[in-house]
Amino acid sequence: MSEIIISADVVEKDNAARNADLKRDYDSLGERLDRRGIAIDTIRDKVEKFAVAIPSWGVGTGGTRFARFPGAGEPRDIFDKIEDCAVIRQLTQATPTVSLHIPWDKADPNRLKQAASRFGLGFDAMNSNTFSDARDQTLSYKFGSLSHADAATRRQAVEHNLECIEIGKTLGSKALTVWIGDGSNFPGQVNFAKAFERYLDAMKEIYAGLPDDWKLFTEHKMYEPAFYSTVVQDWGTNYMIATELGDKAFCLVDLGHHAPNVNIEMIVSRLIQFKKLGGFHFNDSKYGDDDLDAGSIDPYRLFLVFNELVDAELAGADGFDPAHMLDQSHNVTDPIESLMLSAVEVQRAYAQALLVDRRALESYQDANDALMATQTLKAAYRTDVEPILAMARLNTGGAIDPVAAYRAAGYRAKVAAERPAVASGGGGIV
Numbered sequence: 134m135s136e137i138i139i140s141a142d143v144v145e146k147d148n149a150a151r152n153a154d155l156k157r158d159y160d161s162l163g164e165r166l167d168r169r170g171i172a173i174d175t176i177r178d179k180v181e182k183f184a185v186a187i188p189s190w191g192v193g194t195g196g197t198r199f200a201r202f203p204g205a206g207e208p209r210d211i212f213d214k215i216e217d218c219a220v221i222r223q224l225t226q227a228t229p230t231v232s233l234h235i236p237w238d239k240a241d242p243n244r245l246k247q248a249a250s251r252f253g254l255g256f257d258a259m260n261s262n263t264f265s266d267a268r269d270q271t272l273s274y275k276f277g278s279l280s281h282a283d284a285a286t287r288r289q290a291v292e293h294n295l296e297c298i299e300i301g302k303t304l305g306s307k308a309l310t311v312w313i314g315d316g317s318n319f320p321g322q323v324n325f326a327k328a329f330e331r332y333l334d335a336m337k338e339i340y341a342g343l344p345d346d347w348k349l350f351t352e353h354k355m356y357e358p359a360f361y362s363t364v365v366q367d368w369g370t371n372y373m374i375a376t377e378l379g380d381k382a383f384c385l386v387d388l389g390h391h392a393p394n395v396n397i398e399m400i401v402s403r404l405i406q407f408k409k410l411g412g413f414h415f416n417d418s419k420y421g422d423d424d425l426d427a428g429s430i431d432p433y434r435l436f437l438v439f440n441e442l443v444d445a446e447l448a449g450a451d452g453f454d455p456a457h458m459l460d461q462s463h464n465v466t467d468p469i470e471s472l473m474l475s476a477v478e479v480q481r482a483y484a485q486a487l488l489v490d491r492r493a494l495e496s497y498q499d500a501n502d503a504l505m506a507t508q509t510l511k512a513a514y515r516t517d518v519e520p521i522l523a524m525a526r527l528n529t530g531g532a533i534d535p536v537a538a539y540r541a542a543g544y545r546a547k548v549a550a551e552r553p554a555v556a557s558g559g560g561g562i563v
């Protein structure tokens with residue numbers, strides 16, 4: 134039996150106050166879905182099995198390049214982070230795993246494993262970091278890492294990634310995610326082809342160190358920190374990388390890493406079609422890589438992404454098993470609250486996408502009935518699936534209203550007293 138952090142009495146009391154209303158709402162929605170030929174319990178069962186990983190770096194307070202304003206009770210180390218992740222898991226029952234970032238989360242792997250298993254948590258993809266310099270590092274990544282002009286710097290970056298795999302093996306992780314900040318700020322600063330060639334050669338060495346049952350995720354991002362050119366800048370380049378490397382290499386789609394107005398759901402469809410969709414970093418944005426809470430700006434786009442995923446799931450697409458991870462930075466909210474609600478938003482998009490009448494949609498598409506086709510998607514999206522999500526949480530031991538239960542438990546005030554404030558100052562996008 135796993136340990137819990139939030140008192141079971143607090144959760145039960147909050148759930149008891151909401152239970153009767155939830156039951157009524159669930160039955161009412163069930164009746165309406167039944168009229169559409171949908172069994173509500175089937176959708177709830179699928180939601181109960183849906184999981185999304187918490188990024189260890191997400192439970193701390195983020196920042197911008199101008200400043201970072203620390204929050205109360207911020208985790209001091211990876212062991213505090215694991216406890217915060219356990220709270221998110223307990224109340225949402227949607228986040229059974231944590232995704233680690235090395236060297237930020239570096240600690241004795243056996244101790245890490247022990248700390249997580251106390252709360253029934255597992256480990257998702259490992260993340261390497263060659264976009265900043267670690268304290269004891271010999272060579273700097275100021276001018277790049279895996280694509281650096283200097284062979285010794287590239288070697289150091291390769292070794293770091295191989296170390297991440299080694300740590301992950303002890304933890305039970307099955308994937309390595311590689312995102313690099315390599316690129317250039319000025320025209321002429323780097324030779325595009327040579328830099329990409331160096332990157333590919335370095336990635337081939339990392340790929341060679343991957344266990345047979347692991348996946349390698351490469352994450353593209355169109356700009357930042359390099360503003361003129363970026364080595365892995367878009368999904369096309371990412372697809373080339375995954376194709377060059379081999380069957381264990383897949384593309385990771387971070388929703389914030391595209392140009393404005395890009396049709397991300399179509400990218401998702403293409404990657405599914407050619408068996409190279411590795412998974413997601415869910416978040417939302419108004420302008421660029423804002424790292425806002427999933428579904429906070431454009432929930433319809435999140436739904437449209439899930440529409441593609443559910444389409445592939447129902448079609449039984451060969452080898453289709455994308456990883457779901459959040460990747461967010463919380464500057465003005467309590468990170469635990471943001472991550473709980475983001476996990477729920479991702480589940481919501483999944484549940485809504487399960488409601489799409491796919492047979493009707495296909496017939497409207499075949500008949501070129503654009504209006505009814507798009508209304509078919511809207512009918513699913515407009516359905517308030519909250520009772521399904523809440524019932525899934527209640528059934529699996531979570532909270533009907535995770536934020537209310539979390540606030541009632543007073544967890545933030547408790548850890549604020551135990552964990553001294555981290556110093557302010559300096560920029561700090563995470």
Ligand SMILES: [Mn+2]
Nearest residue numbers: 352387414460
């Ligand atoms: Mn990301």
